[in-house]
Amino acid sequence: MLDRLSFPQPWLSLILFVTWQFLSDGISGGSLVLGLILAWAIPQMTQGFWPERPSFMRFWLMPKYLARVLKDIVIASFQVAALIISPRKPRPAFVCYPLELEHPLAISILASTISLTPGTVSADVSDDQRLLLIHALDTENEQEVIDTIRKRYEQPLLEMFK
Amino acid sequence: MSPFAEYAIAFLLLLGGAFTLIGAIGLARLPDFFTRLHGPTKATTLGVGAIMLSSVIYFSARGEGIGISEVLITVFLFMTAPVSANILAKAAMHIGVRTMDGTEGKPWEQ
Numbered sequence: 067m068l069d070r071l072s073f074p075q076p077w078l079s080l081i082l083f084v085t086w087q088f089l090s091d092g093i094s095g096g097s098l099v100l101g102l103i104l105a106w107a108i109p110q111m112t113q114g115f116w117p118e119r120p121s122f123m124r125f126w127l128m129p130k131y132l133a134r135v136l137k138d139i140v141i142a143s144f145q146v147a148a149l150i151i152s153p154r155k156p157r158p159a160f161v162c163y164p165l166e167l168e169h170p171l172a173i174s175i176l177a178s179t180i181s182l183t184p185g186t187v188s189a190d191v192s193d194d195q196r197l198l199l200i201h202a203l204d205t206e207n208e209q210e211v212i213d214t215i216r217k218r219y220e221q222p223l224l225e226m227f228k
Numbered sequence: 229m230s231p232f233a234e235y236a237i238a239f240l241l242l243l244g245g246a247f248t249l250i251g252a253i254g255l256a257r258l259p260d261f262f263t264r265l266h267g268p269t270k271a272t273t274l275g276v277g278a279i280m281l282s283s284v285i286y287f288s289a290r291g292e293g294i295g296i297s298e299v300l301i302t303v304f305l306f307m308t309a310p311v312s313a314n315i316l317a318k319a320a321m322h323i324g325v326r327t328m329d330g331t332e333g334k335p336w337e338q
Binding site for chain 2: 085088089139140143146147150151155156158177178179180181182184185187188189190201203
């Protein structure tokens with residue numbers, strides 16, 4: 067019974083609560099109560115889907131990583147835009163990316179990053195979580211895609227989850 | 229509102245509009261399902277980002293406070309776009325959508 071009343075994901079609850087205050091127009095008694103209910107109910111309902119929390123995570127490396135991803139999104143967006151307008155056909159490829167990351171949360175962050183940066187979409191993770199299938203929009207060789215992702219995104223994430 | 233803010237807002241709106249348009253053109257022009265998948269996940273990232281920034285500048289220049297709700301909209305889009313692209317690609321691989329000629333590599337079977 068007490069289990070039902072607890073907050074299984076305290077950070078998620080806090081984020082939900084604060085987000086709700088921003089979404090509703092100004093903080094009022096109603097928004098506080100509803101925020102509290104949401105912060106309790108959503109983690110409870112989704113508890114079964116959450117992977118185990120990493121034992122140690124270097125949160126302070128996150129802003130640097132986010133800045134790098136944002137910069138890459140801007141640069142690569144121009145490249146993809148140029149490709150769409152140009153008359154030549156793209157050269158798409160499916161690339162198998164061997165993962166070095168092991169933690170499920172780290173893998174999903176990497177997969178989301180790959181999907182957000184233009185030119186690549188992550189399509190699937192193999193059942194043993196060792197391979198990531200990536201669809202690249204326009205590439206000359208697979209090794210280049212793998213090397214770029216390894217160097218720019220996976221290494222910082224490895225640092226973060228070490 | 230200062231002229232500088234007006235220029236910045238106009239520039240960002242045009243940039244965002246251009247990228248959203250190019251994303252839509254890509255959706256119509258690219259040859260197969262997997263390449264078309266790149267359109268919506270990308271156009272939203274930069275296009276919405278630029279439009280959101282212009283909205284933030286507009287409301288802060290008019291002195292109505294910084295629009296946190298715009299930032300939240302962008303964050304939600306950034307979080308949901310990769311997930312939906314991932315599910316779309318998975319579904320396409322599951323039913324075996326054909327890929328365009330000259331695609332290197334194959335989607336795997338599991």
